Amino acid sequence: MAISSALRRAPWAAACGLLASRSSWRVHPPQGHRAEFSAPLSFLYGPQPGAAADAHLLRVINYEISCAQLDCKKRDWAKELGERFPFEIQDKEGTNRITLTRRDQKERIEVEVFLPSPADSVEQNGEQKDRVEDDNRQGHASNAAANQYYIPLVVKIHKGPASWLEISCRSYPDELAIESLAFGPREESVDSSDIEAKISNLPEEFEQAFHSYLKSRAISSDVTNFLHAYMINKECHEYLAWLRKLKGLIKR
Structure with missing residues (x-):
């Protein structure tokens, strides 16, 4: 599937890793005059060490670009979704x-959808994975593989000019997990703890009721499935654009 092939390369994570590793590079000057003049004079006639490093980096970047081009798909989302999709999509290039x-x-409903993030190593219910019984390990392993990433969602429902309800979620490939909720308007005299709550601190009926509440406002499995496809595709294109900008900088 196109979704799994794009996710397999984890392009945005790879880009962040490349930046993080490069930030630790340092250039060490020669120690003392003797070391400074001990290098042969052939460097005056051959390629400079910096040029060789630049050429190597460009080869790596070009390879990554060619791989990303294979993963990225140009999709006509409007044609695929038709007129039945309940939301208007606002997508600015270069953003996450x-x-x-x-x-x-x-009501006016806004849903902020972010690029995929790796799933935590801890179970969604707070228990460690290694506590799973031996006879359940096979089923748990398949579930962990399916939940290896999630898409953060923030649903904000505006009720009138000043009042709002905000619900933070994690959309996994097979599940929508509600994390917390907040409501307003915010007032300086009101402590944020009075209007914000983690859903795990509330009775289980709250989460079930909020799932129905979101579904009644078109946050359904059909919409979240589409968002997974869209955001993984966006991640690939953002990584490809990042690579091309980096290549242009290195070539200067």
Whole structure:
């Protein structure tokens, strides 16, 4: 599938890793005059060491670009979704998010959707993976593989000019997990702990009720499945654009 092939390369994570590793490079000057003049004079006639390093880096970048071009797909989302998709999509190139908007009766709904993130090593219910019983390990392993990444969602429902409800979620490939909720308007005299809560600190009925609440506002499995495809595709294109900008800088 196109989704799994793009995810397999984890392009944005690779880009971040490349930046992090390069930030630790240092150039050490020669120690003393003797070391400074001990190098042969052939460097005056051959390629400079910096030029060789630049050429090597460009080869690596070109290889990554060729791989990313194979992974990235140009998709006509409007044609694929048709007129039934309940949200308007706002996508700005060079950013790590998109925004979905819609109006429903007296409400204005905004959904901020972020690029995929690696899943935690801890179970969603807070228990460690190694506590799984031996007879359940096979089923747990398949579930862990499916949940190796998630897409952060922030659903903000505006009720009138000042009041709002904000629900933070993690969308896994097979599940939507609600993390926390907050509501406003915010007032300076009100402690943030009075209007924000982790869903895990509330009765289980709260999470079930909020799942129904979100579904009634078009945050359904069909929409989240689309968002996974869209954001993985966006991640690939953002990584490809980043590589091309980096190549242009190195070639100067």
